[in-house]
Each structure stands twice: as structure tokens, then as C-alpha cells.
Amino acid sequence: MIELAAHIKAIVAEEGPISVERYIEIALTHPEHGYYMNRDPFGAAGDFTTAPEISQMFGELIGLWSAEVWNAMGKPDPVRLIELGPGRGTLMSDALRAARIVPEFRAAIDVTLVEVSQTLAEIQHETLLTAGAPISWAASLSEAPEGPAIIIANEFLDALPVRQYVRSHNRWRERVVWVDKSGQLGFAPGRQPEPFIQAPGEEGDILEVNPSAHRLVYELAGRVARQGGIALFVDYGHGVTSIGDTLQAVRGHRIVNPLAEPGECDITAHVDFAAMARSARAAGAAVYGPIDQGDFLQEIGIDTRTRALGERTPDRAQEFEEARKRLVGKDIGEMGALFKAMVVANRSLPVPPGFDAGAGR
Ligand code: SAH
Secondary structure, eight states, X not given: XXXXXXXXXXXXXXXXXXXXXXXXXXXXHOTTTOTTTSOOOXXXXXXBOOHHHHOHHHHHHHHHHHHHHHHXXXXXXXXXXXXXXXXXXXXXXXXXXXXXXXXXXXXXXXXXXXXXXXXXXXXXXXXXXXXXXXXXXXXXXXXXXXXXXXXXXXXXXXXXXXXXXXXXXXXXEEEEEEEOTTSOEEEXXXXXXXXXXXXXXXXXXXXXXXXXXHHHHHHHHHHHHHHOEEEEEEEEEXXXXXXXXXXXXXXXXXXXXXXXXXXXXXXXXXXXXXXXXXXXXXXXXXXXXXXXXXXXXXXXXXXXHHHHHHHHSGGGHHHHHHHHHHHHOOSTTOSTTXXXXXXEXXXXXXXXXXXXXXXXX
């Protein structure tokens, strides 16, 4: 942490204030000291917990969802099963196990894990040693093998660096990170106005865009439009583009100042699903959702799965029920409404499973 904060201050001293976007990129993915690069951030002992880490049901249901989608795609063999930002590899491990009930699909699967962190790639390797499917790693989507694909991304887009603009002195200016008089990293409006931004705004308003996420979704949508396939994004965020600062840093399950400990905390921002949908459509793909994660999981059978697992292992029935509630519930502290699911698909495919109830479309 000392190294990374000092490193960022040195950059500011040399080049002047840096954009929020660049700050986040360094804090998360600096090759040596970036947050994701040298740790396992997940779980009770880590900084945050994700849906696949809450319950095996999440990955299992996505595995079964993938099998159904593969049928609708005309059963391509091989099919690229690509996961973006696979964390510990838990989702993929659960998905592959569940997919065994469709042996034809299971046999056609060729897995690619897109991961920037060598440390996490090693953990994924260990998790998936006995998965029994061919697995390779890629540093970006563009390096993944071509062909019809099923692409899964849970809590991936929120980790891509957001760019912010702040309304200051009647102009929009890019929000930057500088070093204040006390020697601490601080936020400030950039000097240069950005007249290309058209939004109405009041003094102090903040506008976010996520160029990396746009580029990724545009590339991915072009891929599924040309080569066939479908992508499922699950993330926290909003369905309608709006003004506001959603930058959030988390350490040890607590909210912290995103500038205080670069490299030591996870930094994320809400996913603007409406903006992502625009990029996907512009690249020629169809978009379904976003719908609430809770509705999606119920549509694809989490209640049945919870009961079946509870009957098979009665001493764990309560644990499965609690996990189900946390994943689909819509109260504070539950994920069902906070998280959304959105699909980007080749236009020739039918409405994907989970989205045909019409909710939120
Ligand atoms: N999907 C997992 C992990 C989510 S955390 C889960 O649900 O548990 C975000 C993941 O994306 C981590 O694996 C992180 O290392 C990876 N990641 C972050 N930025 C990335 C980038 N630019 N390219 C590839 N992977 C990235």
C-alpha cells in the first residue's frame, strides 16, 4: 500500500493530476501492487463476498442455463465457455459440475478464463484441476479462441475503471486525483472544461462513464453477432443512466475512502446497464434485461434447486435456504434487487431462459 500510494504521488508530482479512471486502473491492476494482482480478496476473511462464493447454487444454475442456451444455439461443438474475471473459479467449477447432466454439452465445452491477475489465475487453476474440461487462460477477451461462445461475467464490469466528470464553475471538467497541501491524495475538478458533455448539471454534480466497459461490451457484442453466441452479465448497478457518484471502496467488508489505501481495497462503481445496452445494440447484438438478479434466479429454478439440495443433505437444508434468500431477497443486505442480470446475444437466438417473464424489459 505504501508503495502504491507513493507511486501514485510520484506520478502526480511528475505529470500533474491524473484522471480518476487512471487512478482506479493503477489501484486495481498495477502489475506489482494492484489490488487484484497479489491477493485472494473473497470471502469472510477477505474484503467482499460474491454470489458464487455465497452458494454453489449460483454457479450450478448458470451451468444449467448455459446448457439450455447451447441447445438453442444449435449445439455447436466445440462451444467456447468464456468467463470474464472468474475470481476463485468457483462459479465455473459449480457450472461444469451441474452441466454433467447434459453430457453432450459437457463434452463440447472448451473453457477460457479471462483474468488479469496471475495470483487469481493460479487459484482458478487449483479450483478447476479436477473439473475435467479443457481450460486455458487469456489476458483479454480478444485473446480468447474464436467461435460460438457462451460468455459469463459476474461482478466483472463493476471492476473496470470508471471515468468521472464534475460540474464546476458552470462547466463539466474531468474529475482528477491530485496531492493536496497536506500531502494526501484528493479529488479535484480538472482545469480544462469538457464542452462535449451535453448533460444539464448543477454545481458539484458528478457524471460517470466507463469507457473500458463500453469497449469490452462493444467488442463482445460484435463477436456474438458475427461468430454466434450469448453473454450473461450479472452485476450491481442501475437500469437508467443518471447523474451521481457511485465510486465505492471496500476493505474487510467495510466501506473505506477510495483514495486512502490504493492497492489495499477493492474499488468499484455501479454498472450503467442502459449505457452497456446501447453499446451492445450498436455492435449488432440483441439485449435482454436488465432484470433483478432475484427474478432471474427464480425464473431459472433456484427454489426447486434449494429444495432438492435440502432433501439430499437435510443437515444443510437451512444453509441452502439462507443462501437462497440472500441471493434473491430484495431487502437491505440482500442481493436480489441490488444486482441485475442482462444478456447480450446473437439476434437469431430466442429469448434466453430467465428473461421470458418480461420483467423489466
Ligand atoms: N466473478 C468472480 C470475481 C469478481 S471480482 C466472482 O463473482 O466471485 C473481479 C474479477 O475480475 C477478478 O477475478 C479480477 O482479477 C478480474 N479483473 C479485474 N479487472 C480485470 C481486467 N481488466 N481484465 C481481466 N480480469 C479482470
